[in-house]
Amino acid sequence: xxxxxxxxxxxxxxxxxxxxxxxxxxxxxxxxxxxxxxxxxxxxxxxxxxxxxxxxxxxxxxxxxxxxxxxxxxxxxxxxxxxxxxxxxxxxx
Numbered sequence: 001x002x003x004x005x006x007x008x009x010x011x012x013x014x015x016x017x018x019x020x021x022x023x024x025x026x027x028x029x030x031x032x033x034x035x036x037x038x039x040x041x042x043x044x045x046x047x048x049x050x051x052x053x054x055x056x057x058x059x060x061x062x063x064x065x066x067x068x069x070x071x072x073x074x075x076x077x078x079x080x081x082x083x084x085x086x087x088x089x090x091x092x093x
Contacts, residue, residue, distance in 0.1 A: 009016065
């Protein structure tokens with residue numbers, strides 16, 4: 001802005017100058033705020049990605065462990081049935 005124009009306009013010119021400076025300041029604050037929000041969003045997206053990966057990995061590990069446990073329980077049941085059959089046959093004698 002031209003200072004000569006401001007002085008010629010007097011109080012109104014000064015008020016316009018103050019409002020213009022304030023609008024510039026607000027624009028700079030808005031830009032910084034948008035940059036901060038973008039950085040926060042990016043951090044959130046990275047954290048979200050990491051959490052999803054960890055949960056997926058844990059779910060797969062747990063599913064595999066449950067499968068193994070089910071298999072072992074089946075084998076243990078067969079052994080227990082054989083033991084019970086042997087005990088039954090011993091009682092009959």
